[in-house]
Amino acid sequence: MSRIVLEAEERAQVAALADEVLSGVEVWDPLQLVDDVTGLAERLPLRLREFLVHSRISESDITVISGLPVDEELVPTPIGWDLAAKTGAGQREELVLLLCGAVLGDPFGWATQQDGRVVHDVCPAPGMEKSLTSASSEVALSLHTEDVHHPCRGDYVSLFCLRNPDAVGTTFVRIGALDLPPDTRRTLAEQRFRFYPDDSHVGAVLNALDGNEPADARVTDREYDPGSAIFGPAERPYLRFDVDFMSGADDDAEHAIRTAVDCFARSVERVVLAPGDAVFVDNYRVVHGREPFVPRYDGKDRWLKRLNLIRDIRRLYAISDTRSRIIA
Numbered sequence: 509m510s511r512i513v514l515e516a517e518e519r520a521q522v523a524a525l526a527d528e529v530l531s532g533v534e535v536w537d538p539l540q541l542v543d544d545v546t547g548l549a550e551r552l553p554l555r556l557r558e559f560l561v562h563s564r565i566s567e568s569d570i571t572v573i574s575g576l577p578v579d580e581e582l583v584p585t586p587i588g589w590d591l592a593a594k595t596g597a598g599q600r601e602e603l604v605l606l607l608c609g610a611v612l613g614d615p616f617g618w619a620t621q622q623d624g625r626v627v628h629d630v631c632p633a634p635g636m637e638k639s640l641t642s643a644s645s646e647v648a649l650s651l652h653t654e655d656v657h658h659p660c661r662g663d664y665v666s667l668f669c670l671r672n673p674d675a676v677g678t679t680f681v682r683i684g685a686l687d688l689p690p691d692t693r694r695t696l697a698e699q700r701f702r703f704y705p706d707d708s709h710v711g712a713v714l715n716a717l718d719g720n721e722p723a724d725a726r727v728t729d730r731e732y733d734p735g736s737a738i739f740g741p742a743e744r745p746y747l748r749f750d751v752d753f754m755s756g757a758d759d760d761a762e763h764a765i766r767t768a769v770d771c772f773a774r775s776v777e778r779v780v781l782a783p784g785d786a787v788f789v790d791n792y793r794v795v796h797g798r799e800p801f802v803p804r805y806d807g808k809d810r811w812l813k814r815l816n817l818i819r820d821i822r823r824l825y826a827i828s829d830t831r832s833r834i835i836a
């Protein structure tokens with residue numbers, strides 16, 4: 509994990525940049541700003557930019573910025589992402605995340621997720637306590653690759669912490685730390701797996717199931733080509749994994765999934781994000797999840813902003829028929 513802690517002066521510089529940009533926009537819409545943030549990010553503190561560029565080039569597994577500005581008069585935590593969207597809660601924080609993220613990659617979103625927004629809210633929602641989505645609380649969010657089903661899933665998933673009063677941990681397994689038996693590793697590297705949209709993708713799954721069925725019971729409106737769970741350079745491989753939304757083609761492949769899950773449990777690390785911390789998780793090198801917690805619904809709940817980043821937005825344009833940052 510690589511970490512930078514901003515000095516007070518650097519924090520003030522980021523806040524001033526964000527305030528200046530915000531004062532020039534009439535209606536806050538991150539999608540309108542997204543073409544500009546890469547240029548604006550040139551005005552972040554030099555030490556921060558150098559740190560992020562180095563992270564990108566070295567493929568740092570987990571990159572943390574501490575000491576980013578969070579509004580001292582931050583509004584209460586919205587009760588669910590849809591309320592956050594409706595009220596426009598945490599706009600300056602969305603912009604701060606966009607500015608930092610733009611140094612690592614190009615921001616994009618999903619038409620099927622959180623109403624097609626570019627910046628998401630991660631906060632607990634009533635009725636979702638035991639769901640398999642980021643709005644859950646009482647159950648652990650299993651270790652996953654973000655948006656495991658899609659070839660254009662993010663190179664990074666980034667999380668900016670606005671509140672975390674109960675010190676709930678975000679969990680990680682770095683593929684470099686995984687001690688997989690050789691035969692399991694070999695099986696995972698074969699194209700014997702299918703990956704499905706997770707339950708946060710509304711409309712991507714035709715029959716919403718209750719989460720207890722095997723992943724391949726999720727009948728969808730598109731074909732899911734078999735792929736491998738481990739791929740890329742042998743000396744520095746990539747991982748694609750979400751036990752809740754993948755299936756193996758045969759008994760051996762299913763067994764490899766279960767063995768990998770057991771190995772994850774032995775290599776899991778945790779980071780407790782504090783307000784002002786942003787983490788950029790390399791979505792090819794690391795699976796991430798979250799510990800369970802008790803939701804409050806009193807305005808003081810844990811609250812993160814989330815942003816997906818792809819290293820080159822053209823990978824997305826190339827498989828689309830419109831030039832959009834929102835994957836249909």
Ligand SMILES: NC(=[NH2+])NCCC[C@H](N)C(=O)O
Nearest residue numbers: 640641642650652706708752
């Ligand atoms: N194993 C899982 N629960 N995967 C889904 C992860 C949560 C999903 N990314 C969301 O935004 O809600």
Ligand SMILES: O=C(O)CCC(=O)C(=O)O
Nearest residue numbers: 630642678796797798814
């Ligand atoms: O809440 C967290 O710490 C992680 C949530 C997560 O995995 C996500 O929002 O994709």
Ligand SMILES: [Fe+2]
Nearest residue numbers: 652654665796
């Ligand atoms: Fe996630």
